[in-house]
């Protein structure tokens with residue numbers, strides 16, 4: 001009896017496995033390694049920041065996809081944004097010169113524990129030589145540029161910035177911080193530590209990232225254009241994040257999991273939104289539209305409003321060097 005039952009059972013199992021074989025079992029992706037969260041940067045926003053971190057799931061509710069200033073769909077969601085082309089600009093439904101609530105909202109300002117309601121996007125990339133690059137992407141609905149001789153330049157809707165910690169065989173070895181069209185790289189040992197974690201300082205308005213506090217001038221000679229940073233509210237990405245794996249050979253993203261409130265959101269959102277190649281803000285306005293002006297500054301033409309940025313996929317996630325721009329990437333050994 002027992003023998004017969006076992007035989008029947010194994011026959012049944014065989015039938016089941018044969019029947020199941022054409023169905024591709026979805027492999028559960030690996031979660032974020034604990035060493036990544038233990039070494040996640042702690043970033044100080046500026047004490048008097050006015051354009052705080054934003055949740056991309058909220059941002060997309062306030063934009064329409066446009067090509068050449070004409071809408072191509074009535075709305076977008078994180079689930080269907082990847083169906084849009086690289087020529088698309090996610091364009092504010094509101095006149096940004098009115099600074100609508102979703103742009104000036106303080107809900108993303110981190111609390112005393114470092115918790116922001118705006119999840120950080122973590123992208124993990126395995127590379128040859130035991131390397132794992134952990135990218136921490138910060139999103140803001142608005143970038144308030146800077147003043148040159150009292151004139152405002154470089155504002156745009158949508159702002160993606162990042163830091164990256166490179167791990168070799170699980171140990172942190174280097175730290176990269178994005179700022180404007182470039183960034184800076186340091187050995188992990190050289191970075192300022194807060195509770196043993198690398199520290200970043202985020203410029204007011206532009207949200208450029210720096211490894212040290214104070215004023216950082218860029219792009220123009222004579223300290224004409226400078227970012228201000230200070231030890232304002234700390235933003236701890238480990239408390240609220242959406243995390244993904246990126247496969248550089250196939251250029252595809254898979255969900256690794258979420259932390260904090262984003263752990264629930266990520267289940268319904270999936271990973272496809274990261275494949276969107278378009279811009280996360282308005283296209284640069286024509287002269288006089290929304291008060292647009294442009295001036296020649298040396299060899300550069302600078303405008304009050306520029307175009308919104310591309311997302312994480314366009315930030316050289318497959319880089320071999322630590323820097324986004326790999327040519328001439330130097331890794332500083334002191335701050």
Ligand SMILES: *[C@@H]1O[C@H](CO)[C@@H](O)[C@H](O)[C@H]1NC(C)=O
Pocket residue numbers: 065073074075076077080081083084
């Ligand atoms: C995305 O989904 C929303 C809600 O279902 C829909 O209204 C919108 O047209 C879709 N957009 C695109 C680009 O498919």
Ligand SMILES: *[C@@H]1O[C@H](CO)[C@@H](O)[C@H](O)[C@H]1NC(C)=O
Pocket residue numbers: 127128248249318319320
């Ligand atoms: C990632 O892919 C790009 C494009 O195929 C390639 O040039 C680059 O070397 C890859 N990166 C790594 C770390 O293998």
